[in-house]
Structure formats: structure tokens, C-alpha cells
Amino acid sequence: MNSIDLFLMGIRNLWRRKARTFLTVLGVIIGTTAIIVMVSLGLGMERAFMEQMEQMGSLTNVTVYKNWEGGSDTELNQKAIESFKNIENVEAVLAQKNSYMKISTGKYIASLGINGVDLDALEAFGFQTTEGRLLEETDKNGLLFGAQAMNEFYNPRKKQNRWEQEVEIDLLEQKRMVITTDQMYGEPVQDMSGDMKRPKPHDTKVVGILAESQDIRGWGIYMDINDMQKILETDAKVTGQKFDKNLVYDDVTIKVNNVDNVAAVSETLKVQGYQTWSMTDMLEEMRNTARTIQLVLAGIGAVSLFVAAIGITNTMVMSIYERTREIGVMKVLGSRLVDIKRLFLFEAALIGGIGGLIGLGLSFGVSKLINQLGAGALGMEGGSGLSYIPVWLAAAGIGFSMLIGLISGYYPAKRAMNLSALDAIRTE
Amino acid sequence: MSLIEVKDIKKVYRLGSEKVHALRGVSFNIEAGEVCVILGKSGSGKSTLLNMMAGLEKPTKGSVKIKGEAVTKMSEKRLAIFRQKNVGFIFQSYNLMGALTALENVAMPLTFRGIGSKRRNAAAKKMLENVGLGDRVKHKPNQMSGGQQQRVGIARALVGKAEVVFADEPTGNLDSKTSAEVMKLMVDICKHNNQALVIVTHDGSVGQYADKIVSILDGEVQNIVVKGEKKHEQA
Numbered sequence: 001m002n003s004i005d006l007f008l009m010g011i012r013n014l015w016r017r018k019a020r021t022f023l024t025v026l027g028v029i030i031g032t033t034a035i036i037v038m039v040s041l042g043l044g045m046e047r048a049f050m051e052q053m054e055q056m057g058s059l060t061n062v063t064v065y066k067n068w069e070g071g072s073d074t075e076l077n078q079k080a081i082e083s084f085k086n087i088e089n090v091e092a093v094l095a096q097k098n099s100y101m102k103i104s105t106g107k108y109i110a111s112l113g114i115n116g117v118d119l120d121a122l123e124a125f126g127f128q129t130t131e132g133r134l135l136e137e138t139d140k141n142g143l144l145f146g147a148q149a150m151n152e153f154y155n156p157r158k159k160q161n162r163w164e165q166e167v168e169i170d171l172l173e174q175k176r177m178v179i180t181t182d183q184m185y186g187e188p189v190q191d192m193s194g195d196m197k198r199p200k201p202h203d204t205k206v207v208g209i210l211a212e213s214q215d216i217r218g219w220g221i222y223m224d225i226n227d228m229q230k231i232l233e234t235d236a237k238v239t240g241q242k243f244d245k246n247l248v249y250d251d252v253t254i255k256v257n258n259v260d261n262v263a264a265v266s267e268t269l270k271v272q273g274y275q276t277w278s279m280t281d282m283l284e285e286m287r288n289t290a291r292t293i294q295l296v297l298a299g300i301g302a303v304s305l306f307v308a309a310i311g312i313t314n315t316m317v318m319s320i321y322e323r324t325r326e327i328g329v330m331k332v333l334g335s336r337l338v339d340i341k342r343l344f345l346f347e348a349a350l351i352g353g354i355g356g357l358i359g360l361g362l363s364f365g366v367s368k369l370i371n372q373l374g375a376g377a378l379g380m381e382g383g384s385g386l387s388y389i390p391v392w393l394a395a396a397g398i399g400f401s402m403l404i405g406l407i408s409g410y411y412p413a414k415r416a417m418n419l420s421a422l423d424a425i426r427t428e
Numbered sequence: 429m430s431l432i433e434v435k436d437i438k439k440v441y442r443l444g445s446e447k448v449h450a451l452r453g454v455s456f457n458i459e460a461g462e463v464c465v466i467l468g469k470s471g472s473g474k475s476t477l478l479n480m481m482a483g484l485e486k487p488t489k490g491s492v493k494i495k496g497e498a499v500t501k502m503s504e505k506r507l508a509i510f511r512q513k514n515v516g517f518i519f520q521s522y523n524l525m526g527a528l529t530a531l532e533n534v535a536m537p538l539t540f541r542g543i544g545s546k547r548r549n550a551a552a553k554k555m556l557e558n559v560g561l562g563d564r565v566k567h568k569p570n571q572m573s574g575g576q577q578q579r580v581g582i583a584r585a586l587v588g589k590a591e592v593v594f595a596d597e598p599t600g601n602l603d604s605k606t607s608a609e610v611m612k613l614m615v616d617i618c619k620h621n622n623q624a625l626v627i628v629t630h631d632g633s634v635g636q637y638a639d640k641i642v643s644i645l646d647g648e649v650q651n652i653v654v655k656g657e658k659k660h661e662q663a
Contacts, residue, residue: 002542009539016527329523332484333584334512335540337505422484425523 001339010346017319021351024308024315028355028401029362031308035301036363036389036397037370042294044388049286053279058126059259060091062266064252065275074273076249081118084254087268089261092124095249099228102185103143103221104201105177108167109186110152114143114179114221115251116228124255127217132172132208135224141179141204141231144222145171147212156188171206179204181235199235259283305401308355309408316348316412320419327416328424337417344413345406352405356398363389363397429496430457431624432481432592437490439476439647450476452647453490458640460591461622463615465635468628468644475596477644478628482515482594483507494592512540516585516623518595518614522577524569524584530556531565534583541588555583559613575606582614586623593618595627599634611637 014021053059064084067074074080076095084093097116102109119135127134127144135142150171154162171177178185178201185201212218229247236243254269256262262280269276320327327340371385439451450473458464468474479485481492483499491500494514502510511517516537524533531552538548556565559579569577578598585593598614599607615637618625627634635641635653643650 001540002544005539005542005545012527325523326525329519329525330536330540331508332482332511332517333537333540334508334515334588336508336512339540420484422479425519 001335001342006339006342006346010343010350013319013323013343014347014350020315020318024311024351025355025358027308027311028305028352028405029359031301031305031404032356032359032397032401033362033366034304035298035400036360036393037366037387038297038301039294039393040363040367040387040389041370042290042297043390043393044386045293046287046290047388048386049283049290053283053286058255059279059283060256060262062254062256062262062269062276062278062280064254064269065277067273067275076252078247081249081252083272084252084269087254087265089257089265091255091257092121094118094121094125094253094255095225096251096253097225097228097247098250099181099232100183101179101181101231102183103177103179103204104186105153105169105171105174107155107157108153108169109156110154111183112149112152112221114223114228116225117222119224122222125253127222128211129208130211132206134208135222136207137224139205139207139224141202141227142207142224143179143204144208144210145206146210146218146220148218149221150209156186171209174206177204177206178202179231181232197238197240199238202231202234305404309404312348312351312405312408313412315351316344316409317415319347320344320412320416323416324419324424327419328421328426331419331421332425341413341417344416345409348409348412349402349405352408353398353402355405356401359401360394360397363394431460431462431495432458432626433491433493434458434477434481435491435493437477437480437487437492439473439480439485440488449647451480451487454644454647454649455490456642456649456652458624458626460624461619462639463618463625463637464627464640464642465638466626466628466642466644467630467632467635469630472644473647474628474630474644478594478596478626481626482517483511512537512588514590514592516588516590516593518578518581518585518593518598520597520600522569522574522581522601524577524580526569529566529568530561530572530580530583533569533580534587537584537588551587552583555587556580558617559583574602575610578602578606578610579613582610582617586617586621589621589623591623593623593625595625597629597631598627599629599631604633607631607633 064076066076081093081095084090095118099114099116100111101114102111104110119137122134129144130147135144150169151167153167153169154165155167156162158165180199180201182198182201184198210217210220225247233243233245254265256265259280262278263284266276266278266281330340367387367389370387374386434457435455437451437454439449441448441450454477466474466477476485480487480500481494483492483502487500491498493499497510499507499510525536528536531549534552534555535548538551553562553565556562559582561576561579561583564572564576569580572580578601582598585595595614599610602610611634614625617623627638639655641653643652
């Protein structure tokens with residue numbers, strides 16, 4: 001028997017018992033919709049988590065700390081940085097040393113925390129300028145300003161409190177700008193109590209303004225670590241303070257090539273004795289929670305699909321009772337056993353498939369409705385919604401319902417196949 | 429070698445603790461193109477005999493060979509294929525598919541053989557014309573009389589040009605006039621196509637169409653009459 005004939009015969013048999021077929025299909029529709037919508041809620045939640053995380057910062061970054069509890073040597077020095085770069089899947093390392101300095105231009109001054117960084121890492125970490133350009137080796141004492149950092153400038157001679165002053169200066173166009181570690185520099189009232197020698201300020205210039213950003217970068221000021229070291233050394237000589245030539249960083253961030261590798265890199269670092277923190281730590285926890293919720297939701301959906309599966313089996317068994325004679329005649333007329341099995345399997349799979357297809361359509365509708373109602377109720381604007389049906393879920397939904405149909409149809413099909421032809425035609 | 433060789437068939441049923449001997453050692457042969465009537469009262473074992481010949485039931489002892497192949501030893505799977513190729517079947521109660529038209533009913537055995545719809549519908553139409561139902565092609569069984577339904581049944585059994593056609597009380601549900609028409613039709617077509625026709629019946633009048641009459645009584649062959657030969661008794 002060829003497949004087309006089998007197909008037509010199966011459709012015909014289902015069509016012959018429209019009401020019952022419809023009711024069975026309805027069961028599958030409800031089951032499929034329940035499971036897809038439930039899973040879509042879980043997925044929507046996970047996606048919302050992810051989006052929230054991404055807003056908070058890059059998921060591929062790992063921050064490394066020195067182990068404060070002592071033990072192994074975990075000083076964040078140049079040697080450590082080099083070793084971090086050699087860890088598998090590490091894309092770049094941004095090491096920073098922070099130093100509090102005074103910057104002055106014209107009549108304005110600002111006290112700012114300066115981050116000394118390795119220039120190579122800037123691009124890899126997504127530093128972007130809206131004006132000017134990123135730092136280059138040749139920029140002696142060059143600075144990169146965070147978009148919001150310029151608010152720190154004030155005119156010390158004004159009576160107005162420095163926080164209330166509104167200063168508008170084009171940092172890129174300043175004729176002369178100086179930087180110094182001398183915290184008294186430019187202040188009108190000089191504290192003369194100390195006998196400390198004052199270092200001379202160093203010429204500097206701003207080469208670029210960083211794109212506005214919600215994270216720390218918007219407020220930061222960046223400079224070549226080598227320039228910074230030189231300034232610190234020179235000034236320390238004047239003031240007679242101690243200067244440690246051995247460079248130790250305050251803040252190290254590692255960029256991993258892929259979110260999935262973050263955990264492995266963190267683990268490697270922990271084994272070496274460092275302490276680490278990454279968004280992924282939090283993400284993993286959130287994901288686990290999301291998984292659990294998804295499983296529970298899918299379980300609830302699965303119950304209804306299971307009931308639908310029983311419905312299919314029941315329908316097919318009933319159908320065998322009604323068609324016993326017909327099956328017997330088919331056998332006597334020379335239908336192969338596999339054809340009878342295939343016929344019943346096909347009918348069951350068709351019930352599952354049609355139910356799955358309609359159920360999928362319904363799921364998209366329900367999902368849309370949930371998102372509209374949900375957005376209204378929760379006041380989420382432009383959010384990606386509570387329910388989310390990715391392509392794989394749609395495909396899995398249909399595939400699963402057909403599979404359920406096949407499984408539910410297997411026992412009846414086997415039974416039909418094994419009916420004795422003689423008993424079947426004797427049945428009146 | 430005869431087309432069908434029935435050799436010492438025995439069948440014992442168990443009914444509780446009692447043994448019922450339905451067949452007690454039956455042997456006879458049927459030749460190609462022969463019309464053979466197996467005659468017997470109800471309970472004589474004739475239907476059981478037919479079921480064994482068609483491979484629907486296994487004997488307790490003995491064998492049935494069709495075209496040299498022992499149908500009594502075949503698996504269900506092999507039997508299905510064997511029937512598909514070599515055997516047609518006519519039922520007392522027609523057993524047409526109620527949902528299908530006359531044409532589709534007749535084409536059904538060809539469908540099982542995997543023949544495409546164009547070819548099988550053409551063959552089925554021709555067969556329906558042969559049985560005089562050329563104008564009933566699109567009718568469903570419940571729109572036809574008993575005689576017409578049985579003619580559809582005959583067309584269905586013969587459409588595959590099987591070498592052996594079994595008929596189980598084919599006229600059992602028909603009045604005598606229609607019975608005669610149906611019998612004549614069956615025999616004519618089978619003769620024309622050189623198909624062996626094996627008819628099981630309790631109706632002695634069917635004997636007039638036969639080349640060979642095998643009478644069964646209490647599970648044993650009472651006598652075999654071959655037309656043109658004289659009656660010879662069986663021990």
C-alpha cells in the first residue's frame with residue numbers, strides 16, 4: 001500500500017467520525033497550548049532576567065581581587081596581569097591603578113580620581129569616544145574624560161558652593177591644562193601649616209570624551225599607566241614621599257570571549273587564590289531559579305497533554321472495536337500487517353499533529369494577549385513581555401504533540417495488527 | 429501437481445474439557461480453473477475447511493498447499509502477501525466498506541498491492557462493468573440491493589486476477605432468483621479467466637455449477653463427484 005493511499009484512507013477514517021475526532025483533537029489543542037504557553041512564560045522570565053543583567057553591565061567581565069585573607073601571593077602586579085592574559089578564553093585584561101589628582105584649566109580646577117590603564121585594553125573593553133579619539137602611546141600625559149566627569153570642574157574664586165556651579169568648558173579646546181598630585185593646587189586658601197615641598201604641575205591635555213554611560217565609565221578619567229607612574233614618581237621625589245616602583249593595580253577586570261566560559265575562567269582564578277566577581281555568578285543563580293520555574297510550569301502543561309494522550313489512545317481503541325470487521329476484511333483481502341499498523345499510527349499522529357498545529361496558533365494568540373494585558377497591568381513600557389515563544393519552542397510543540405499521538409497510537413495500532421482475521425470477519 | 433492440495437486435514441477444538449473433532453482427516457485436490465463446491469450441512473466442518481484453505485486458521489494436523497506452497501505453515505506476514513497475490517475472497521454478508529463507493533471497494537485489493545489510483549480505478553471500473561454494475565460505480569453499498577452488493581463483492585474478489593477464489597456461502601443472504609444470477613456470473617468470469625473457484629455452501633442446488641463436488645459430513649469427506657465421471661465413494 002503506498003503512502004498516499006494510506007494518508008487518504010486515514011484522513012477519511014478520521015473524517016467519518018468527525019465529532020469524536022474533533023473532541024480528541026480539542027484535547028490535544030488544550031494540552032499543546034497549555035504546555036507552550038507555560039514554557040513561554042518561563043522563557044519570557046529568563047529573557048527579562050538577561051536583559052536586566054545586560055543593562056547592569058557586561059556579562060563577560062570578571063573582576064579580580066587580591067585575596068585579603070592572605071595565603072598565596074595574590075598581589076595584582078604586572079606579573080599577575082600577564083598570567084591572566086594567558087588563561088584560556090581570556091580576551092583582554094583591563095588593569096587600573098587609581099590615583100587622586102588635581103586638574104586645572106584656566107580659572108577652573110577639579111579634584112578627580114584618575115585611572116591609570118594599559119592603553120591596549122581600551123578598545124577590547126568597548127571604550128568609545130563621542131568627541132576626539134582614544135589615547136595613544138604618543139600622547140604624553142593625555143587624558144580620556146568620561147562624559148559626566150567634566151561636571152567636577154569649579155571656579156575656586158567664586159563665592160558659590162562648588163557643587164552649585166554650572167561649568168561649561170570644551171575640554172578638547174583648552175589651551176593649557178595641568179595635572180598634579182598636589183591637592184592644594186589652585187585653591188585660594190593655602191594651608192601653610194605644613195613645611196611640605198610642593199611639586200610642579202605637569203602639562204596635560206584631553207584627547208577624547210567617552211560616550212555617556214550609566215556605569216562607572218561615565219564618571220571616570222583615564223590615562224596611560226606609564227604616564228601616571230612617572231607623575232607619581234616625580235612628585236614623590238619632590239615631596240620626599242615613598243614611591244614603590246613595583247606597580248600594583250587596584251582594579252583588574254578580565255574580559256572573557258564568551259558568557260559560557262566565564263564560570264571556567266572564574267574557577268581558574270579562584271584556584272590560583274584570587275577572589276572574583278562577575279555578573280554571571282548572579283546570572284547563574286537567576287538561571288537556576290528560572291529553570292526551576294520553567295520545569296514547574298512545563299509540568300503543569302504536560303499534565304494536560306498527558307490527559308490528551310490518553311484521549312487519543314481511547315479514541316483509537318474505540319475505533320478498533322468499531323472497525324474490527326473492517327480490519328478483518330482488509331486482512332483477508334490481502335492488506336499487509338504493517339499497512340494496518342501504519343494506518344492506525346498515522347491516524348493517531350494526525351490527531352496529535354492537527355491538535356499541535358492549532359494549539360500552536362492558539363498559543364501565539366494567548367501569548368500576545370498575556371503580553372498586552374501584562375504590559376498594561378505591570379506598567380512595563382517597551383519591555384519584551386512576559387511570554388516569549390522562540391522558534392524552537394514552536395517546532396518542539398508540534399513535534400511533541402505528534403510524538404504523543406504516535407505513542408498513544410502505538411498500542412491500538414499493534415492491537416489492530418494482531419487482530420485475528422477470522423475472529424474479525426466473524427464479528428457481526 | 430494440482431493447484432490446491434488438501435492433505436489429511438484434522439482440526440480439534442477444545443470446548444472446556446471436551447474435544448470437538450471438527451475435521452477428521454480430509455484430503456482432496458482442486459485443479460486450476462476448476463469450480464469446486466464444498467457441500468455440507470451446518471456443523472459439518474465445511475467452513476472450518478475453507479478457513480484453513482485460505483490460511484485464516486491453522487489445522488491441528490495436515491497441510492494445505494496452494495501452487496505448491498504450504499499455506500498452513502506460513503507466518504501471518506507471509507500469508508498476507510500470499511493472499512494479496514493469489515487469493516480472492518467472497519463473503520456471505522458481502523463485507524463491503526460502507527464509507528467507500530462501489531468503485532473504491534473493488535479497487536481496494538489493488539490498493540493493498542500498491543497500484544496507483546489511475547490503474548486500479550480503471551481495472552475496478554472494468555470489473556464492475558463485467559458484473560453488470562457499470563452504472564453503479566459511484567454508489568455506496570447502502571444504496572444497493574443485496575444482489576448488487578454481492579456483485580460488488582465478486583468484482584472485488586476477482587479484480588486482482590487471483591488464481592484461487594474462495595466463496596463462503598456467497599448466496600446465503602440472497603433469494604433464489606438472485607442466487608442463480610450471482611452464481612452464474614461468478615462461474616462465468618472465473619471460467620473465462622481460468623480462475624479456480626472454491627464455493628462452500630449448504631445449498632445443494634449450487635452443485636449444478638460445479639466441476640467437482642466435495643460433500644462433507646461430520647468432519648469427513650463423504651464423497652467426491654467429478655462431472656463426467658461416476659461417483660466414487662471415499663473410505
